Amino acid sequence: MIRFENVSVTYADAPAPALRNVELTVPEGELMLLVGPSGVGKSTLLGAVAGLVPHFTGGVLRGRVTVGGRDTRDHKPRELADLVGTVGQDPLAHFVTDTVEDELAYGMESLGLAPEVMRRRVEETLDLLGLAELRDRPIATLSGGQRQRVAIGSVLTPHPRVLVLDEPTSALDPAAAEEVLAVLQRLVHDLGTTVLMAEHRLERVVQYADRVALLRAPGEPVLTGPPAEVMAVSPVHPPVVGLARLAGWEPPPLTVRDARRRAAPLRDRLAGRAPAPVALPAAAVPVPAVDAGGTAREGRFGALLSRLRPDRRNGPAESEPGPTESVSGAGAGGGAGADVVSARGLAVRHGRVEALRGVDLTVRPGETVALMGRNGAGKSTLLGALTGMVTPAAGRVLVGGLVPHRTPPRQLVRRVGLVPQEPRDLLFAATVGAECAAADADAGAAPGSCRELVTRLLPGVPDEAHPRDLSEGQRLALALALVLTGRPPLLLLDEPTRGLDYAAKARLVEVLRGLAAEGHAIVLATHDVELAAELAHRVVILADGEVVADGPTPEVVVSSPAFAPQVAKVLAPGPWLTVAQVEAAL
Incomplete structure (x- = not known):
């Protein structure tokens, strides 16, 4: 469904490419998790799938990116809108209407869907993402996490074949994050939707992935494979994998449930011990504020x-x-x-x-x-x-x-x-x-x-x-x-x-x-x-x-x-x- 063929992206005035010689394939109906250190090019790769790179961001794209057989160099983002739904890191940049219900309907209106279809899908999405009580609320009055759920909902209603998500759970509380990830998993399993998602909070998402793609320094090959195999060598990994490395568990468990099943010997080793208490610094005193006559400015x-x-x-x-x-x-x-x-x-x-x-x-x-x-x-x-x-x-x-x-x-x-x-x-x-x-x-x-x-x-x-x-x-x-x-x-x-x-x-x-x-x-x-x-x-x-x-x-x-x-x-x-x-x- 998504294919990168020797793709490099260089932005104007940048000293080095943001992506270099990337080869990557995401099959239809798969949830692929994109991981790697901050600034390694994950957002650029996601933008290339949606056509935002280079049509919106500028820069030079070499190689070929195809989505559902469409070459993104020849199709601008609006020409991919029926195929690809995108949620970036900044939900505010995503919104075009004033209220929750209008935002959920906007993408379908742009595609010319029938009113009765739009009404049904809006109601389904409100229930899926726990937004029903917010349907009439102005978006400007929502919290950051509520806005993120609305942004995700607005790309779900048109039922795209491909979802591109950049940090979709970063502003969500743990319960809301689990609800959103469960919805994504249902879309993948039941409807065959292809999901490419970048996320730093791996403790939340890695267990939902079919495969993981690890981006390393520009120019190094993208490492792809089953989540446990990639996490075993990845420099970025959730705490449960860090605990597995400490305890010598191979392959590393990805969920709390699997880790608990293997943790009895470790719990026995820790019995009778306790972590050092986290106390206030003994000499903590108020830091003096800068004098009114000091050099600090507004x-x-x-x-x-x-x-x-x-x-x-x-x-x-x-x-x-x-x-x-x-x-x-x-x-x-x-x-x-x-x-x-x-x-x-x-x-x-x-x-x-x-x-x-x-x-x-x-x-x-x-x-x-x-x-x-x-x-x-x-x-x-x-x-x-x-x-x-x-x-x-x-x-x-x-x-x-x-x-x-x-x-x-x-x-x-x-x-x-x-x-x-x-x-x-x-x-x-x-x-x-x-x-x-x-x-x-x-x-x-x-x-x-x-x-x-x-x-x-x-x-x-x-x-x-x-x-x-x-x-x-x-x-x-x-x-x-x-x-x-x-x-x-x-x-x-x-x-x-x-x-x-x-x-x-x-x-x-x-x-x-x-x-x-x-x-x-x-x-x-x-x-x-x-x-x-x-x-x-x-x-x-x-x-x-x-x-x-x-x-x-x-x-x-x-x-x-x-x-x-x-x-x-x-x-x-x-x-x-x-x-x-x-x-x-x-």
Whole structure:
């Protein structure tokens, strides 16, 4: 169904091809999983299947790509629309209508399908993806994960013979991801749909694949084969495969169930042992904010705040402390143990929707807190309240002793930094080098500080590259570096591992652990249970705008089937969360 014959792709002004001499065949009715490190060319390969490369992206394509017998050099994306359905890494770039139901119908309208067929397929897709309650909602009001499900649904309704999916579960909570993957498996098994999918969260998807294609450095042959065979040698692999390599299981199991069947000897070896407790740094004290007279400027995040703040008034409400007042026991001016974040009875409304209600949250210096919960639970809203982009309807929230929504952005950025779900919101310059230079100047940091962070997070991102030409993972690494350069006392991250492979995620964990050890407080909203297990001191689970669990990471995630990492499920009832913990114990 899909065939690559000696395909190379070179973008304009790029120093090297994004793909080189690729040979790949995907049979009809097969789900092939595309894996490889960030920036190795997975998105380019997927774009070539849909005709987006080179017709939309530009550049030069050599060789031949055929889909259902059609040569993509001779057929533009609109001429492949009846055959290929595509969902990219950015759902927002996919939408053309305003509401969920209209978006699901749009592709079928473009193909001229009969109204009765369109109505039936819309209803089927709403039920398949759990979107029925959202059918009349404006897309602009949806969470990131809800948008991703709508984007997937919009390409399912025309019933294409080929589905091309780039990170389809990256913004989905674990339960929603399982539902989407089950739908894809049904399409493959029951309808013979061909699915080519790239995904970094292999713990979710590898067991669904018929075959895996491993992309390595440009020019090296694509390695294809059964999932277990490829995972046995792949540099990117899920935790269950890492555990198998540690225990000497061959071939490696791909599911928790298969691993548990082989784990009894390993559980016996670990009996009576326990992982080292993850504690707050002993000397954690609040990181001092930059002086009002210091060199820090408003910068990228401050500009984003100024653009998005619903209330730009600077004066305090009568019942709230003024923006320059510090509150006893909270704030950057307090002593060791003072709370960097203090929220009490926090409530937020979006029109008729009560996004948060009665939320209590404290975060201490040096503490890393993971916010988890299903899509639409209120995680991003809570981060918005901590940055002043969301105005509370009730309750009180303080960050560094200041009321966020009543503090001028130029002053607030000395206390808090946010990496949003869409990293492009922070990127304005024409090159990576220019972005880094601006971040150094904004933060008053030594020249090269931001560039060093980019290299630590994701090596190989060139200075001369335009941010829009980067992969999603590379763009995220750049946005993270821009905010981290300012070293804010409170760092907020919204889905910080979208687009990052396991190696890049490990480097991110190392950087964030270093910041926490220095006293920076970190709050991250994530669906990545493996990240929470590696990094978080505490996990806070939200449901329908309320806190339903708040406690040390092992206590919260081990007791939750939805949010437990793979190692915890394999070695239950033991207290183990990560492969690194098991390795250290052995």
